[in-house]
Amino acid sequence: MSFSLKLEDSRILRGIIETLASFIEESEFKVSPKEFVITAFDDSMVSLLKFSMKKEDFDAYNCSKEFKISLNLDDLDKILKRSATDDTIEVEFQEREQKIKIKMKKRDSKRVRTFSLSLLDTDKQEVSIDNLQKIEYFVNWVMSPPDFTPDLLVEAIKDAEIYSDILNVKADEKNGLVFNSTGQIGEMEYNIELDDLPEKKIEETEMGAYSITFLKKILKLASITEKVEIFLKTDYPLKMIFTLLNGGILNYFLAPRVEKDEFEEEEDMEEFDEF
Amino acid sequence: MGIKINELVNEVKRTITFENLFNKRVAIDAFNTIYQFLAIIRQRDGTLLMDDEGNVTSHLSGLFYRTINFLEHNIRPIFVFDGIPSELKLDTIEERRKIKEEYKEKMIKAKEAEDFREAKMYAQLTSKLDKNMIEESKKLVNYFGIPIIDASSEGEAQSAYLVQLGDAWACASQDYDTLLFGGERLIRNFAVSRTVKVRDTSKTLDIEYISLEKFLENLKITREQLVEMGILIGTDFFPGVKGIGQHTALDLIKEHGSLENILNSNIKVRGKEINIDLEIIDRIKQIFLNPDIKKEYPKLVWKKIDYAKIQELLIEQHNFSSQRVDNALERLKKQELSKRQVTLDSFLKKS
Numbered sequence: 151m152s153f154s155l156k157l158e159d160s161r162i163l164r165g166i167i168e169t170l171a172s173f174i175e176e177s178e179f180k181v182s183p184k185e186f187v188i189t190a191f192d193d194s195m196v197s198l199l200k201f202s203m204k205k206e207d208f209d210a211y212n213c214s215k216e217f218k219i220s221l222n223l224d225d226l227d228k229i230l231k232r233s234a235t236d237d238t239i240e241v242e243f244q245e246r247e248q249k250i251k252i253k254m255k256k257r258d259s260k261r262v263r264t265f266s267l268s269l270l271d272t273d274k275q276e277v278s279i280d281n282l283q284k285i286e287y288f289v290n291w292v293m294s295p296p297d298f299t300p301d302l303l304v305e306a307i308k309d310a311e312i313y314s315d316i317l318n319v320k321a322d323e324k325n326g327l328v329f330n331s332t333g334q335i336g337e338m339e340y341n342i343e344l345d346d347l348p349e350k351k352i353e354e355t356e357m358g359a360y361s362i363t364f365l366k367k368i369l370k371l372a373s374i375t376e377k378v379e380i381f382l383k384t385d386y387p388l389k390m391i392f393t394l395l396n397g398g399i400l401n402y403f404l405a406p407r408v409e410k411d412e413f414e415e416e417e418d419m420e421e422f423d424e425f
Numbered sequence: 426m427g428i429k430i431n432e433l434v435n436e437v438k439r440t441i442t443f444e445n446l447f448n449k450r451v452a453i454d455a456f457n458t459i460y461q462f463l464a465i466i467r468q469r470d471g472t473l474l475m476d477d478e479g480n481v482t483s484h485l486s487g488l489f490y491r492t493i494n495f496l497e498h499n500i501r502p503i504f505v506f507d508g509i510p511s512e513l514k515l516d517t518i519e520e521r522r523k524i525k526e527e528y529k530e531k532m533i534k535a536k537e538a539e540d541f542r543e544a545k546m547y548a549q550l551t552s553k554l555d556k557n558m559i560e561e562s563k564k565l566v567n568y569f570g571i572p573i574i575d576a577s578s579e580g581e582a583q584s585a586y587l588v589q590l591g592d593a594w595a596c597a598s599q600d601y602d603t604l605l606f607g608g609e610r611l612i613r614n615f616a617v618s619r620t621v622k623v624r625d626t627s628k629t630l631d632i633e634y635i636s637l638e639k640f641l642e643n644l645k646i647t648r649e650q651l652v653e654m655g656i657l658i659g660t661d662f663f664p665g666v667k668g669i670g671q672h673t674a675l676d677l678i679k680e681h682g683s684l685e686n687i688l689n690s691n692i693k694v695r696g697k698e699i700n701i702d703l704e705i706i707d708r709i710k711q712i713f714l715n716p717d718i719k720k721e722y723p724k725l726v727w728k729k730i731d732y733a734k735i736q737e738l739l740i741e742q743h744n745f746s747s748q749r750v751d752n753a754l755e756r757l758k759k760q761e762l763s764k765r766q767v768t769l770d771s772f773l774k775k776s
Contacts, residue, residue: 194447194499195768282772316764359764387772405772407764 151245153181153217156210158257160233162396165374166201167230171223172367173199176270181243182216189279197364197387198279200401207397209238219243219250220270229265282403287381287389289321289356292349294377300392303378304369306340307362313337315362316407321382322355331362356382359407368402427600428660430671434601437639440631443498443617446594448768450725451495451612452574452584454598455504456554458615459562461599462487463552470541471532471548476743484558485565485743489735492569493753494617497760501727503593504566504573506559507580511712513662513705525551561738568735570728574719582606582716592725595634602660604637605652605713611635646678652713653684656701662709668695730757 157163166188170177173192180187186208188201205211233239233254240253252265293300306329310317313333320328326344330337344352372378374395381389385406392400466483467473474483495502510518532547566573576583584596585608595610596603603611613633620627641648654674659665669677673694681687684706692699732754739745 191769193442193444194766195770196447196766198769277773279773281774282769285772314763361766387769403769403772405767405769407766409764 151215151217152243153213154210154240154242155181155186155208155213156238156240157396158209158238159235159396160230160237160239160254161235161374162203162394162398163239164230164233165371165394166398166400167223167227169368169370170199170201171227172370173197174223176220176222178218178220178272180216180218181213183213186211191277192364196361196405197368198282198401198403199368200279201398202400203398210240217243217245218272220272221250221267222270225267229267232263232265279403282387283401285383285386285389287383287386288354289352289383290350290379290381291321291327291347291352292377292379294348298346298348300369300372300375300378303365304372307365307369309338309340311362311366316359317362317365318357318359319382319388320355320357321352323352326352356384358382358384358386358388360388360404361407364404368404371400427602428605428655428658430601430604430654430658433644433671433675434635434640437635437643438613439634441612441634442632443494443500445634446498446500446612447766448499448501449594450501450503450592451615452503452505452587452593452596453615454580454584454596454600454603455506455562455566455573456580457598457600458491458504459484459488459554459558460552462491463554464549467545467548469545470536471545473548480743481558482743482745484554484562485739486745488562488565489739489745489750490753491616492566492571493757496569496730496757499766502571503587503725504563504571505580505584505587506563506573506575508575508577511578511662511717513708513712517661517664525553565735565738568731568738570730572723572725572727574722577719578717579606579712581608582713583718584608586716586718586720602655602713604635604640605648605655605660606716607637607648607714609637611637644675644679646675649710649714650678650683652710653706654678655713656684656706656709657687657699660709662712663701663705666694666699666701667697669699730754730761732758 170188170190174190175193177188177190180189184205186203188199190199191197205213229252230239234256236257237254238257240255242251242253249266249268252267254263254265255261292298293303307317310329310331312331313336314331316331318330320330323344325341326347327342329340344350368390371392371394376393376395378393379391385408387403387405390402390404392402394400462484463473463481466487473481474486476482492502528547528550532544532551535541535544535547563573574583574587581596581598581600581603584593584598585603585606587593588596588609589607595612596608597612597615599613601611611634613635614630615632616630620629637648641651646654654671656663657666657669657674657677658671677687677692678684681690684701688699688701735754736747736750739750740747
């Protein structure tokens with residue numbers, strides 16, 4: 151049994167793996183007859199990434215049953231970084247060999263470079279993310295070209311970073327969207343009025359504080375993103391859905407930062423997840 | 426010290442980072458940690474750090490920076506201090522004391538010969554923890570708002586109990602004895618990954634994570650069998666049998682099932698029949714399997730940091746550089762004022 155995937159543009163795969171590798175060391179890949187899925191929490195369980203790409207979005211896709219393989223992301227990232235943008239990438243897996251093969255080829259060329267990468271043992275338990283996906287949001291907006299590209303968010307974060315490691319986001323019917331950060335030396339504010347938002351649903355006032363470190367990591371994807379839909383809810387995770395350039399969707403959930411309780415926070419000792 | 430089973434552990438140990446311990450409670454073997462500071466934190470010639478009055482401060486320096494590191498990474502430490510050692514351990518303690526005396530003489534000779542490298546090496550082996558050091562360490566930990574538990578006997582046994590109860594997520598110690606005490610999750614090298622020089626080559630010290638369950642599963646033995654292996658290999662409570670190391674002990678236990686069967690089979694090692702006093706075996710097994718622990722201890726609370734008290738202890742009483750102490754504390758202050766990062770766990774469970 152085996153599977154093989156082909157992409158004529160290496161950028162998406164390279165970008166996704168680079169981003170994932172900035173969060174975690176290893177991850178499980180699920181390849182099924184219909185789609186290719188990577189679901190991964192970062193080590194601290196502060197955020198979750200779920201990348202999926204349908205069979206149709208690949209240039210070739212052969213897979214007859216579901217496969218789960220685990221790979222070291224740093225190594226995979228290193229290999230993929232060796233590809234040029236216009237390289238065609240093929241990923242092959244034979245079940246009896248405990249490794250994958252990655253082939254890179256210049257378009258219209260016959261020269262092929264082949265890299266192999268050993269699989270890792272999977273002993274991670276699968277965590278259900280259903281409840282996370284079921285959260286209902288009453289505020290969301292879309293960032294898409296030409297006037298409202300995801301880069302705008304990247305800029306807002308760079309502004310905010312001068313003052314703090316937290317970005318505050320607020321949305322309401324009157325002011326639209328407000329990004330702000332405060333620190334000892336001062337504060338910054340970036341206001342986007344309601345009329346200026348091309349696609350939005352703002353039915354409630356919602357606000358949240360989020361780690362800039364995590365936002366920066368995920369927004370590295372901006373360069374290969376067509377549009378981002380952002381969902382905001384007070385005291386809930388920030389949800390971002392990235393639609394990538396050649397198809398492919400990345401869902402990102404980022405847990406909020408909340409006010410400190412006077413003494414000790416409530417704690418759930420059942421949260422003993424194994425690594 | 427502790428039992429030597431490093432090679433058997435290799436197959437199941439995992440490298441983790443501080444991020445994996447985010448928001449988690451870790452019971453730290455305080456004596457073990459402070460001893461390490463006394464061994465590592467030294468001047469070039471091996472002399473310990475001292476204040477103007479000649480009091481040793483290496484342990485305080487280590488505790489101060491290490492604790493800040495834990496707190497900065499949102500880890501919740503619990504320091505568990507040893508109580509009264511078991512009688513069986515007294516021999517080991519006496520043995521260590523003698524060895525330290527020897528090293529001390531060697532260190533003095535090396536210093537006289539101006540061989541500072543060797544002097545440092547011997548000096549590191551002479552570390553002694555006195556009452557005053559322990560008291561001051563406790564003070565500092567307390568000022569950081571971190572809970573302290575005084576074990577009735579072995580700190581590792583108490584830590585293991587905390588994990589069994591679910592009051593802590595893991596035990597941190599360099600000693601594998603924690604596994605024998607039933608500590609389900611053991612963390613070693615519990616500090617920021619760092620590079621150390623070992624005989625002119627450098628290697629990275631990563632944080633290691635060992636699950637007792639996986640370890641026993643992998644070797645296909647029970648914890649009782651592991652303790653019996655410990656008796657053969659040697660622990661702090663018994664020197665072990667000469668000629669039996671970790672691999673031989675494992676083979677013997679697996680082949681014969683129990684230490685009793687081994688003794689009954691008249692097995693010879695290096696031409697000598699294995700002979701261990703049955704009463705000793707029983708006592709050691711009791712120490713590990715039915716350890717002397719404090720079942721009742723105060724509720725674990727992480728309090729606000731008392732910055733002024735920390736400054737007073739370190740800067741005023743022990744001549745630490747105020748600039749360095751203040752800078753380090755400033756980082757914590759900033760974090761304390763800031764909002765708390767929550768994890769996704771709670772949202773995964775909410776329906």
